[in-house]
Amino acid sequence: MRKQIKSEKIKVKKRPTAKHKLQTENSKPVELKQLVCLLGNEALVKEYSAAFQEKGIAVQELKNLASLKTSAKKITAAFELTLESNGQKKKNLQAFDETLPEHVPIISSSLTETILSQSHLLKHKHRFIGIAAFPTLLAHPLVELAPSIHTSKEIADVVTALFESIKKETAMVQDGVGMVMPRILCQIINEALFTVQNDVATPKEIDDAMKLGTNYPHGPIAWGEMIGFANVVAVLDALFQSHHEERYKVAPVLRQMAIAGIFWKKEA
Amino acid sequence: MAISIGIVGAGTMGAGIAHIAALNKCTVSLYDINEEVIRRSVERINFEMKRSVDKNKISDDDMKQALTRIKKRTNINDLDTCDIIIEAVLEDLRVKKDLFKKLDQIAHHTAILATNTSSLSITSIASATKKPERVVGMHFFNPVHLMKLVEVVKGVRTSAETITQTIAIAEKLGKKTIVTKDTPGFVVNRVARPFYTEALKILSENVTTVEEIDRIVKKSGGFKMGPFELMDMIGNDVNFSVTESMFQQFFNDARFQPSHIQKQLVEAGMFGKKTKQGFYNYEEK
Structure with a gap:
């Protein structure tokens, strides 16, 4: 029974209009002014902020939770973009849920913890939806979303419309760690680093080979650096935790790069 | 100086290598057991070159000259004067080892023996010959005339000189190279x-x-x-x-x-x- 409800929610049949409308007393629709608030990973907040502002949507980059209260009534969508599922992310989500009006969607990065798990102890589970927020991906025209079994159709529609208003298509996928693109991408980067680890070729040769031999948009190691190696490791570790499968073990040199924050140097 | 290239196996990859070698002014001996396979292979090269002419990438004259450089061979002993012999037969270790044993006997003693394998061990193929230092991997990508990369694969006993010469030949064919160790999948297929x-x-x-x-x-x-x-x-x-x-x-x-x-x-x-x-x-x- 549950499965059926879930699959119904995942299908995005109706494409609602870009701006979300309210009926007034004389039933003349007025457009609600959008205000998107963003909190979490600094690089992601920057990317999302730029993407919304570029299309004329007002953005509030929250420095901390204290500043949330003053604008709470004006916020129409809230993004929690902390990649790792840590204590701060939990606090942020709880504050969002307690402070923001009930109809406001809360869109949370769900690459290292499912949106179901993030929201299941919170009061308004229906308004949480996961997003594959991963550095560099917002440059492309599609955004991956993951509703939990509790996410309402209305919330999914509003979030879809919000992305349509900034000219992004959406894909709804099942709520699982890593979702689709970040999961494939992290595994490619991981294998590139295993190849470095085994001294099969130099990092530069590996990147050149992948661009020339397979037409990848970036060399995997340079791409990993753009994403941040720590973020790649966070997704891989979460996949290992959720699956308990050896295929998600992290290349030791990748883990070192994640800690040191530097590009691997052969001569070092 | 014109390089003389022998190609063993006139399938998709063999034809692709013959195509770029001929266009880059090498003499090509295209060998296959089956005469019909060679005929179809040359037909395909003809077709692909015609497309490049239509797209103004090469001239009609380039194409005519290139086609005269391709010699159809059904006797493997005719590869004895080649500077390099590139093998592009099916991915079967037994078949390749038997072939390299034969090539080792007929090839000129300074010739490089290259395999276009994408998944087998160069080291293992080289072990079938008496000159494993002259055996190297040359992994081209399909379609050969469009994909810029060649993985030059160093077997355990491949000499540094063989690697240098193989890189020079690949560059002569208009390719960019990376050198990889002989581990499964090399770089591209693995990553x-x-x-x-x-x-x-x-x-x-x-x-x-x-x-x-x-x-x-x-x-x-x-x-x-x-x-x-x-x-x-x-x-x-x-x-x-x-x-x-x-x-x-x-x-x-x-x-x-x-x-x-x-x-x-x-x-x-x-x-x-x-x-x-x-x-x-x-x-x-």
């Missing part, structure tokens, strides 16, 4: 493996559909093709056997585990575009 296997794993977990994974990978990652379209184009039989071979060569490391979904497609004869059915249906309605 590209998760593009297929992780997509299959995601599909097996019912995260979303074949069509959606392809759409997401193209439109949220900027890849030219989705993994399932690409597997259908490569052929699920070929793609599956490469994964399976790498899985075995890495001693069953879970990172390279093949997928039941793809295995079943292979068992069903649904190889992809070439059989009109794979992850997608290509039958004309």
Whole structure:
């Protein structure tokens, strides 16, 4: 029974209009002014902020939770973009849920913890939806979303419309760690680093080979650096935790790069 | 100085290598046991070159000259004067080892013996010869005349001189090279493996559909093709056997585990575009 409800929610049949409308007393629709608030990973907040502002949507980059209260009534969508599922992310989500009006969607990065798990102890589970927020991906025209079994159709529609208003298509996928693109991408980067680890070729040769031999948009190691190696490791570790499968073990040199924050140097 | 290149096996890869070698002013001896295979191969080269002429990439004269440089050979002993012999036969270690044993006997003593294998051990192939220091991997990508890369693979006993000479020859053919160690899948097939296997794993977990994974990978990652379209184009039989071979060569490391979904497609004869059915249906309605 549950499965059926879930699959119904995942299908995005109706494409609602870009701006979300309210009926007034004389039933003349007025457009609600959008205000998107963003909190979490600094690089992601920057990317999302730029993407919304570029299309004329007002953005509030929250420095901390204290500043949330003053604008709470004006916020129409809230993004929690902390990649790792840590204590701060939990606090942020709880504050969002307690402070923001009930109809406001809360869109949370769900690459290292499912949106179901993030929201299941919170009061308004229906308004949480996961997003594959991963550095560099917002440059492309599609955004991956993951509703939990509790996410309402209305919330999914509003979030879809919000992305349509900034000219992004959406894909709804099942709520699982890593979702689709970040999961494939992290595994490619991981294998590139295993190849470095085994001294099969130099990092530069590996990147050149992948661009020339397979037409990848970036060399995997340079791409990993753009994403941040720590973020790649966070997704891989979460996949290992959720699956308990050896295929998600992290290349030791990748883990070192994640800690040191530097590009691997052969001569070092 | 014109380089004389021998090519063994006139299939898709052999034809592609002959095509670029002839265009880059090398003399080409294109060998296959089957005369009919060579004839069709030269026909294909003709067709591809014609397309390049139509696109103004080469002149009509370039094409005519290039075609005169390709000699059809059905006697392997005629490869005795080649500077390099590049093998492009089927991916079977036994077949390749037998062939290299034979090539070692007939080739000029300074000739380089190269294999275009994408998944077998250069070191193992070289062991069939008396001059393993002259044996090297030269991994071209399909379609050869469009893909810029050659992986130059150094077997355990390949000499530094052989590597230097092989790089020079590849550059003469207009290619960019990287040098890799002789480990399963070298660089490209290995690092590209998760593009297929992780997509299959995601599909097996019912995260979303074949069509959606392809759409997401193209439109949220900027890849030219989705993994399932690409597997259908490569052929699920070929793609599956490469994964399976790498899985075995890495001693069953879970990172390279093949997928039941793809295995079943292979068992069903649904190889992809070439059989009109794979992850997608290509039958004309």
